[in-house]
Amino acid sequence: MQIELRDPNKIMKLSRLGSFHQSKLSFLRSFLSEFKDWDYKRDLFNLDQNGYGEAVYSFKKKDRVYSLVCFANEIKDEERSDRVIATKWDAAFTLHDGIPSSDDIKRLKDEVPKQEIGRLSFKELTLSRANKSVRVFNHVVESLSEGNQPDLDLLSKVGYLYRTTAVYGSGKFGLADRFRIKNREEINGPFRLEMMLVYLVRQFTFDQVNHVAHYKNPKKAVKLDKQICKNLGIGNSTGLGMAPFIVNHPTLLNNWILSRETALKKIREIKVVKKEESELFKDCVKRSLKNITSWNTDSEYQQIKIKSLLKDVEQFIEYIENEFDFKTEHPFNKIYLWLEKNSCEECIEYIVSIMMEPYNDIIKPLVANMSADEDKYFNIPTNRTTNELKDIIGTRYSKILKINFDQKENYQNFWFISKNKEEPRLADRFEEHGSELEQPLAIARDIKKLYEKLLSIKDNLTIAQFLSVNSELRHVVRRAFIIEKFPYSEIQDNTISKNIVPIDMLRLKLSFFGALKFDPRSDKWLRICMFQGAPLPNELKNYDEQWVYKTIN
Amino acid sequence: MRSLSEIETAVKRASRAVGFSWGNSEEVGKSIRQLELFGLQGIKNLNKYYKDKATKKFEDLNLIRETNESSLDAYCPVILGISFLDQIKSVENFKTIKFKKIAYPVIFLSFLSRASEISGKKIYAIFDQNEMLLNLNVNISSNFLNQEIPEFAKEIKIKFINNKDNFSDSDWNSLYKLAENTFVEESESLKQGAAGAGLTDND
Numbered sequence: 001m002q003i004e005l006r007d008p009n010k011i012m013k014l015s016r017l018g019s020f021h022q023s024k025l026s027f028l029r030s031f032l033s034e035f036k037d038w039d040y041k042r043d044l045f046n047l048d049q050n051g052y053g054e055a056v057y058s059f060k061k062k063d064r065v066y067s068l069v070c071f072a073n074e075i076k077d078e079e080r081s082d083r084v085i086a087t088k089w090d091a092a093f094t095l096h097d098g099i100p101s102s103d104d105i106k107r108l109k110d111e112v113p114k115q116e117i118g119r120l121s122f123k124e125l126t127l128s129r130a131n132k133s134v135r136v137f138n139h140v141v142e143s144l145s146e147g148n149q150p151d152l153d154l155l156s157k158v159g160y161l162y163r164t165t166a167v168y169g170s171g172k173f174g175l176a177d178r179f180r181i182k183n184r185e186e187i188n189g190p191f192r193l194e195m196m197l198v199y200l201v202r203q204f205t206f207d208q209v210n211h212v213a214h215y216k217n218p219k220k221a222v223k224l225d226k227q228i229c230k231n232l233g234i235g236n237s238t239g240l241g242m243a244p245f246i247v248n249h250p251t252l253l254n255n256w257i258l259s260r261e262t263a264l265k266k267i268r269e270i271k272v273v274k275k276e277e278s279e280l281f282k283d284c285v286k287r288s289l290k291n292i293t294s295w296n297t298d299s300e301y302q303q304i305k306i307k308s309l310l311k312d313v314e315q316f317i318e319y320i321e322n323e324f325d326f327k328t329e330h331p332f333n334k335i336y337l338w339l340e341k342n343s344c345e346e347c348i349e350y351i352v353s354i355m356m357e358p359y360n361d362i363i364k365p366l367v368a369n370m371s372a373d374e375d376k377y378f379n380i381p382t383n384r385t386t387n388e389l390k391d392i393i394g395t396r397y398s399k400i401l402k403i404n405f406d407q408k409e410n411y412q413n414f415w416f417i418s419k420n421k422e423e424p425r426l427a428d429r430f431e432e433h434g435s436e437l438e439q440p441l442a443i444a445r446d447i448k449k450l451y452e453k454l455l456s457i458k459d460n461l462t463i464a465q466f467l468s469v470n471s472e473l474r475h476v477v478r479r480a481f482i483i484e485k486f487p488y489s490e491i492q493d494n495t496i497s498k499n500i501v502p503i504d505m506l507r508l509k510l511s512f513f514g515a516l517k518f519d520p521r522s523d524k525w526l527r528i529c530m531f532q533g534a535p536l537p538n539e540l541k542n543y544d545e546q547w548v549y550k551t552i553n
Numbered sequence: 554m555r556s557l558s559e560i561e562t563a564v565k566r567a568s569r570a571v572g573f574s575w576g577n578s579e580e581v582g583k584s585i586r587q588l589e590l591f592g593l594q595g596i597k598n599l600n601k602y603y604k605d606k607a608t609k610k611f612e613d614l615n616l617i618r619e620t621n622e623s624s625l626d627a628y629c630p631v632i633l634g635i636s637f638l639d640q641i642k643s644v645e646n647f648k649t650i651k652f653k654k655i656a657y658p659v660i661f662l663s664f665l666s667r668a669s670e671i672s673g674k675k676i677y678a679i680f681d682q683n684e685m686l687l688n689l690n691v692n693i694s695s696n697f698l699n700q701e702i703p704e705f706a707k708e709i710k711i712k713f714i715n716n717k718d719n720f721s722d723s724d725w726n727s728l729y730k731l732a733e734n735t736f737v738e739e740s741e742s743l744k745q746g747a748a749g750a751g752l753t754d755n756d
Contacts, residue, residue: 121554171558179557378583379671382639417566440575464639467576468615471635474576 001330003268005261005487009399012257012492018504019305019345022548023353024360025259026514028530029548030367031195032540034186035059040537042207043099047072049215051208054105057200057537064186066125066193067096068200069105071113072208080131082165082237089115089129091162091204095197097123097176115166116421120174126197127175130162130205133235137161137209140224144213147220149228156231157296159517159529161205163235167194182371190252190370191513202234202531226536231551233532236515239525241423243505244415247441247491250479252372254486256512259366260352261488266362267355268333277358278326280546284357286317287549288350291516294551299520301501305346312347357546377485380478382464389463389480390454393447396483399492400444401451412498415441426502426524442496446476516548561586564599571603573631580635584663591666591693593659594702601704602630602657611656617644620651627656627705634664641668650711655680658706665711666690675714680706686714 010016022029038059047053055070072091079088092113096104104123111118115129136150136158143150169191171177187193206229214221246253292310297303319338320326328334332355339348356363394401405411414435418425429435440446450473457466467474483489494500503520510518515528533551535543544550555563565582569575581599588595605611611629614621617640621628633655637644644650655661658680669676670690678685681703685695718725739747 122556171556174554174556174559177557375583378579379667380639383642464643467639468636471577472574474574475579476576478576478579 001269001271001333003265003333005258005265008396008487008490009492011261012488012490014491014493014495014501014504016345016349017491017508018501019349020260020508020511021350021353022511022514022516023260023263024356024363024545025256025263025367025370026512027189027191027370028195028199028514028534029545030189030370031192031199032534032543033364033367033545034189034192035196036540036543037061038540040540042203043067045207045211047208047211049212050074051212054109055204055207056100056105057203058099059196059200061186064184065099066196067098067100068197068204069094069096069100069108069112070201070204071109073113077134080134082131082163086165089113089165090132091201091208092129093127093197093201093204094120094124095126095193095200097125097181116173118173122174122176122180124175125181125193126167126169127173128164128167128194128197128201130164130201130234132162133158133160140209141213141216144210144224145217145221147217147222149222149225152228155228156294158235159532160202160233160235161209162201163237163527164198164201165237166241167197167236169194188371189367190256195513198234198236198530199534200537202232202534203537205234206232206536229536230547231533233516233529233534236528236530237521237525238506238510238528239423240425240502240506242509243426243502244424244439244441246505246509247443247495249372249374250482250489251374251377251486254489255370255372257488258486259370263356263359263362263366264336264352267359268330268336270332271329273326273331275326278331280358281354282317282320284354284546284549285313285320285351287546288354289313289317290551291549295517297517297519299526301523302518302520305344308344309346309350312343313350316343316347316351354549360545377482378478380463380467380474381481382462382467384463384481385460386454386457386463386466387460389466389477390451392480392484393451393454396480396487396490397444397447397451397492400447400494403444403448403494403497405445405448409498410494411442411445411496413496413500415439415496426500440475443476443479443490444494445496446473447480449473450476450480514548557586557590560589560596564596567599567603568631571606577631577635580638580664581631584634584660584667587666587690588659588663593662593693595659595663598657598659598702598704602660605656614652616640617650619647619649620653622653623655625654627654628652630655630657630660630664634661637661638664638668638671641672645672645674645713648712652709652711653707655706655709657704658709659702661709662687662693666693672713674716677712677714678709680709 038061041058043058044054044056047055052072052074056067058065058067070091070093075088075090092115094108094112111120120127136154139154140150169175181187206224210223292306292313295306339351403410412428413426414429416425416427416434416437416439453470453473463477467477502524503526506526507518510528515530516532517529519527521527533547535547561582564585565578568578568581585595585599610625611627612623612625613632614628615636617636665676665678666687667690669687675689676687678687683695683697685693687693
């Protein structure tokens with residue numbers, strides 16, 4: 001039985017992309033899988049009794065070493081801010097390529113805590129900073145120092161001791177360019193070194209909290225229980241900075257979505273599902289209910305989505321337990337069709353993610369396809385013709401072409417780069433100044449402009465001829481030739497409409513990271529949790545791959 | 554040290570700021586990144602050019618012919634470069650292409666380098682006393698490595714070099730003879746058992 005890949009016009013709508021969930025394809029899970037047999041070590045732990053100082057953690061295999069260098073600093077409560085405008089953080093981190101020398105650590109101590117205004121070198125791969133959840137951190141210190149374990153209810157409400165507010169890589173602030181390391185086999189997957197940084201930061205937060213508790217009361221203090229550690233992750237506050245990434249990297253976006261879609265197609269095509277596979281799937285679905293019921297948010301928008309997700313997943317469990325027979329042929333195809341008919345988008349994508357759990361043989365090869373050689377597709381094939389371009393746009397952007405951009409609400413917003421922080425922002429073009437400096441992120445509008453221009457041309461020109469007098473459309477001409485080869489490279493939605501929900505763009509990216517418990521704090525930023533339930537570094541050599549569905553929080 | 558990613562982004566934004574379209578600015582970002590990777594002064598020259606551009610008028614050449622001469626002080630190296638890239642399939646048929654009066658020729662070179670990759674042919678360029686070989690965007694060889702690159706070229710001549718060996722047949726044969734010393738003479742019995750042996754080739 002041949003199943004078609006799902007239609008990009010449906011899947012690449014923002015409401016659907018904003019319903020994606022973590023899966024076995026997610027980068028933090030593929031990172032753990034890749035690095036599970038590396039040697040983990042805490043190389044340096046030089047903190048004072050208040051937990052301030054330096055620490056180094058590493059992963060090593062043969063001659064390759066990656067070292068997380070941590071700097072924990074004292075800051076005043078009023079200086080602590082998750083906003084990108086902050087200038088001080090409780091801790092700052094960089095992932096160094098190799099073993100840092102004492103000179104490196106000295107250099108990094110001057111630069112890393114400065115973050116965006118510091119300068120890194122080609123020897124550093126990623127950069128980040130994090131703030132304590134003061135309420136949780138202090139409570140844990142207090143409890144441990146008195147010889148007690150912390151209140152699990154409080155921990156469960158937050159889910160982490162620290163949250164990062166940015167993780168940078170790929171050449172930012174002097175960090176190593178991707179091309180320097182792209183041939184390393186172990187990082188043949190997107191954001192793998194960013195995931196390593198976050199994972200090692202998580203371990204630092206446990207070591208630091210134990211250290212501070214010990215010095216507070218050396219005679220009575222106990223260590224944070226390992227099971228409790230496992231159920232804590234690292235929080236993250238994410239704003240609009242992440243949104244343009246998926247527009248600016250079309251081939252990469254395609255490869256992420258195509259891998260997911262290919263996985264679904266192959267799973268739907270399985271004729272006979274083994275009992276252990278169906279049992280694992282059902283077990284993950286049932287256990288995952290805990291992830292939904294412990295998903296806390298004040299966002300009404302997200303609460304509605306969670307409520308309908310919970311209702312639909314419960315209904316789905318009822319269906320597979322009482323009505324469905326896995327002995328039927330192509331069971332996952334039947335399940336998928338049932339979901340399309342009976343469930344909300346959030347639930348469909350949730351179950352699609354869980355369908356991947358039993359199938360390492362399908363997923364592993366796909367993980368290797370999730371990077372992209374973007375430069376390869378940058379050049380425009382200028383010997384092609386305007387008629388060909390017209391056909392590509394008519395086929396690939398058919399829904400986009402129906403949007404009426406003469407209506408104010410369809411071009412109400414514009415994307416710009418903030419002068420203060422050099423970060424992307426979204427604003428109402430009729431209320432805020434600066435729309436003349438709009439970033440090229442209104443792809444739907446510009447594609448439609450290009451199409452209308454092409455319709456107005458009588459002759460069949462070469463693209464070179466067309467561009468010589470239409471250079472203002474060059475950026476979308478390039479994209480159209482990219483989507484011809486990469487059908488999932490474009491968001492099939494209007495990114496400047498009055499009704500855009502930018503956090504849908506963030507959720508898409510974060511789901512591929514492997515984030516859990518999306519907690520929108522507005523329509524423009526959200527908090528998430530990463531690695532909650534993940535094995536600790538010294539457990540990596542033999543861990544339960546379905547840990548995501550087995551948290552106790 | 555600035556990373557190439559920082560260079561590309563800053564160049565793209567600066568190019569947009571001086572009036573190029575976003576699509577053209579993306580091209581400039583990519584080209585200057587490449588120049589800096591090759592160790593040539595891309596940022597320095599682009600910066601100077603964008604300052605000059607604020608006060609002087611440069612000509613945009615949109616259609617490239619075999620001989621091109623600017624009617625103003627000089628051609629804009631960015632538009633010239635992009636036109637060259639876009640028209641590579643037609644200009645590679647010219648025997649020699651001449652451009653007279655080009656501002657900041659090194660900026661134009663970055664596009665020629667990319668054009669060399671697209672066409673799959675090396676490009677030989679000569680301006681004033683400077684010679685360079687643009688080698689499929691893998692590197693640029695020149696005879697002015699440690700000299701300041703001029704801010705203006707009176708004339709640039711460009712030739713596409715057809716793919717051919719850099720060595721003579723006798724050099725090759727002599728080297729190949731040496732390589733043959735790693736081979737083993739096959740015995741008759743082994744020859745009998747090799748692929749296709751024992752069958753008629755007319756089956």
